[in-house]
Amino acid sequence: MKYCELKRPELEKELADVRKQYDEKKAAGLKLDMSRGRPSPVQSDLSEELLKTVGENEDCFSEEGIDCRNYGFLKGLTELRKIFAPILGVDFEQVVACGNSTLNLMYDCVSDAYHYGVPGGKAPWGKQKVKFLCPVPGYDRHFGITQALGAEMITVPxxxxxxxxxRVEELVKDESVKGIWCVPKYSNPDGFIxxxxxxxRLANMKCAAGDxxxxxxNAYAVHDLYPDPPKLLNIMEEARLSRKEDRxxxxxxxxxxxxxxxxxAFFAGSEASVKNFLSHAAxxxxxxxxxxxxxxxxFFGSTEAVYEQMKxxxxxxxxxxxxxxxxxxxxxxxxxxxxxxxxxGGYFVGLNVKEGTASRTYTLAxxxxxxxxxxxxxxxxxxxxxxxSIRIAPSAVTLPELKQAIEILCVCAKLAVLEKMTENKI
Ligand SMILES: Cc1ncc(COP(=O)(O)O)c(C=O)c1O
Known part of the structure; x- marks a missing residue:
């Protein structure tokens, strides 16, 4: 029954019923953390063998004979770059294999642009007004980077x-708009592609800022839940067609x-971008x-093996x-x-509850x-x-726990709406 069609007495009855369900669920004393998109331990177990590939009886030399225990080779191991380049949609020469976190790389790239600028720009970003386009709902840690470095963040639906x-094409007419955060496949949190x-349009649009x-x-490039997954267009190829690959x-x-x-973690870009990235990474x-x-x-040995692991x-x-x-x-x-x-695919379900009730839903949960x-x-x-906007991260908990948690969340979302509709908050 649609809540907006209920008459006052029906609403009050529904409120009493839902509140009773809530009290019962609360009394069960559950303790579950669904705040972040962590893989579950069973998922980590899938890669247990990886820890043995450089073990007691294995050497530490790459296919090219590099002693991986030592310093150097900033661009990373060629064989690994070759495995992941097709997933990134670029030639392996355009890929740098780095440390353990892309968030770290994104921070470094924005920070380097602030300190030194990027090719095509007139000055370091730190010496200009910087605005960043933030598609919303989006990934909190992206926004954390641009907030920490002082950019003005402009939301785009x-x-x-x-x-x-x-809206994006309109906004990039402003020279101070320097960048946009994109999670193009299975966006965080909605899972849009x-x-x-x-x-x-992103690859070709005319931007006032040369930088x-x-x-x-593309954090979720291979994180498909079903066979024959949707395909994301290769942005680098599109950008190359209009000679905008540095973008x-x-x-x-x-x-x-x-x-x-x-x-x-991997960084990939045009020849100029990779050169610029390496000069700062060094x-x-x-x-x-x-x-x-x-x-x-x-552990992988081939690109195909990555897809097998994802299944x-x-x-x-x-x-x-x-x-x-x-x-x-x-x-x-x-x-x-x-x-x-x-x-x-991806890692999240984005739930949009009735306007004005997400905070109350969160507190009740x-x-x-x-x-x-x-x-x-x-x-x-x-x-x-x-x-x-409420982000649901279902990966870390077990199925029975998730069942309880989602049922509680639904009761909380209903209770928050009913309280608001009747103005009858405890
Ligand atoms: C869209 C997106 N990008 C990046 C990350 C973090 O990636 P990494 O572990 O490579 O730092 C996450 C983690 O949830 C994410 O959702």
């Missing part, structure tokens, strides 16, 4: 086809393929962790995503108070033992002007 491109048209950069965080910085890591704390390090790169190269992850994750979406469908769809996308990602986190500065 995220549509099922990607950022609202009419940029359409071909969006990718083409405008697209931060293409695109690509980031990707194995954090959610092997180990979230011990994977390998100041920071004599070489990234090649022993871990060697482990990864030996195993999908077996673990798919039931969790389906449980979340089925429960939302059963519990919230009939009330007509919430919207969400059923993702085909917390009091009932379920910790969600902080409300507002999906917006710059942690402020969701609609108080509507």
């Amino acid at each position: 995220m549509l099922p086809t990607g950022p609202d491109m009419d 940029y359409s071909d048209e969006t990718v083409k 405008f950069r697209i931060f293409w965080d 695109v910085f690509i980031f990707f890591s194995t954090s959610k393929i092997t180990f979230a704390g011990g994977g390998v 100041v920071r390090t004599i070489g990234y962790d090649k022993v871990n790169q060697l482990r990864h190269a030996r 195993k992850h999908a077996e673990i994750l798919r039931p969790k995503f389906e449980l979340v979406c089925d429960t939302l469908e059963r519990e919230l769809a009939p009330t007509g108070t919430a919207r969400w996308n059923r993702p085909l 917390k009091e009932a033992g379920v910790t969600l990602t902080k409300v507002g986190a999906t917006y710059p500065l942690g402020i969701d002007p609609f108080d509507s």
Whole structure:
């Protein structure tokens, strides 16, 4: 029954029923943390063999004879770059294999642009006014980087086809707009995939700033839940066609393929971008962790093996995503108070509850033992002007735990709406 169609007495009865359900669930004393998109221990176990590939009886030499225990070779192991280059959609010469975190690389790239500028620019960003486009809802840690470095963040609505491109094209006419955060496949948190048209427009659009950069965080490039996954258009190829390949910085890591704390992160870009990246990286390090790169190269051996590993992850994750979406469908769809996308991959489900009720939903869930990602986190500065976006991260908990947690979340979302509609808050 749609809540907006209920008469006052019916609303009050529903409120009493839902409050009773909430009290019962709260009394169960659950304690679950669903605040971050961590892989579960069972997923980490899938890569256990990786730890043995550079073991007691194995040498530490790469295929080219590099002693991975020693300094140097900043661009990373060639065999590993060759395995991941097709996934990044570029030639291996355009790929740098780095340390364990793309977030770290993204921070470095923005920070380097602030200190030294990027090719095509008139001055370091730090000496100019800098505005950054932030598709919302989006990834909190992206916004954290641009906040920490002092950029003004301009929100752009995220549509099922990607950022609202009419708005983006309008905004990039301003020379102080220097960049945009993009999670093009299975966006965080909604799980949307940029359409071909969006990718083409991003690659081709006319920007007033010669030093405008697209931060293409393709974190979930291979994180498909189902066979025959949707294809993302290759942005680098599109940019090359219009001679704008310097515009695109690509980031990707194995954090959610092997180990979230011990994977390998990659940077890819045009020849000029890679040269520029390496010139700054060389100041920071004599070489990234090649022993871990060697482990990864030996563990996978081929690009195909990466996709095989992802099928195993999908077996673990798919039931969790389906449980979340089925429960939302059963519990919230009939009330007509919430919207969400059923993702085909990635790590999150973005739930948009009725405007003005997300914070209350979060608090109710917390009091009932379920910790969600902080409300507002999906917006710059942690402020969701609609108080509507809730990020569900189903990966870390077990299926039985997830079932309880999502049922509690649905009860909380309903209770928050009913309280608001009747102004009858405890
Ligand atoms: C979109 C996105 N980018 C980057 C990261 C972090 O990546 P890394 O582990 O490579 O730093 C995450 C983690 O949740 C993410 O969702």
